[in-house]
Amino acid sequence: MPAQDQPAARRSGARAGRAVARPRRRRRGRRRSRGLRADRESRTVNKHTTYQQLRGHLAYLKLTAAAEQLPAALEAAEKAKPGYTQFLHDLLDVEVAATRERRLASRLRLAGFPSTKTLEEFDFTAQPSVDRRLVDELATLRFIEEKANVLAIGPPGVGKTMLAIALGLKAVHAGYRVYYTTAADLVARTSRAALEGRWQTTMRFWNGPQLLVIDELGYLPMPGEAAAHLFQVISRRYEHGSIILTTNRGIASWGEIFDDHTVAAAILDRLLHHATVLQIDGDSYRMRSHRARLATLKAGLNHPDEGGEFSRSHLGNSHDR
Structure with a gap:
């Protein structure tokens, strides 16, 4: 090959080589x-x-x-x-x-409260006999840790049940196991368990909650076997779990509830050994509410221009029913 043609040939060969190499680089890229x-x-x-x-x-x-x-x-x-x-x-x-x-x-x-009441809802001004500081102390729930009891005594309608439920509800929110029952229901269930051969199982049930609320003791008499069953529940919980018990009867008259002064003394002995007593006096909330409604109704009847005609008509319809 002529010398002058060699560079051109090399350049042509290099371009051809590069042209051939490029597709290989593209394939590697793909x-x-x-x-x-x-x-x-x-x-x-x-x-x-x-x-x-x-x-x-x-x-x-x-x-x-x-x-x-x-x-x-x-x-x-x-x-x-x-x-x-x-x-x-x-x-x-x-x-x-x-x-x-x-x-x-x-x-x-599981607590089985019949209603939800809080301590904030309780009207202490309407029941000045209630010791606010004592209730505040109970609201710390220290008595549950100490396995102590609370005994609320007072006539019907003064707020015993409300305070018991409010303290029980606070205990539930604090993580404690709580159970609510009336005294009559407790006795009925234990009596049925005794007849059906479930006594030990039922006793374990009543001993389970960290706080047991027993409401309305004293409204119905508890003679003989019923009193013995209540005593068994209270005795088994003694220093093992707390009880809040509400009653309309003073301590001195508990012998009349159970028709047996010996059983009454034994129950009181275990309840009061580690107990706080809340004595509540005063008017019934229900009676006070009834009087307020009656006063409002009378005011309406005495002022026909302010709704008295409607009140008379409403009263007439109610009477007809």
């Missing part, structure tokens, strides 16, 4: 792109699998609230970038709150 895509897809699949496994673990451990909160928690974590400890704390905090709510609802259901 393979690299496919590899990156596959790697991303693999990571996505693995991430999804891990998420499903995590949900499964939470469900298996019965951490249902945490499992439900997981998607929102992960989304928030993507933005806030919390540490591992903080993320786990936030997720479990949801589960703990849900568990507390479920347990509170369960304790309230």
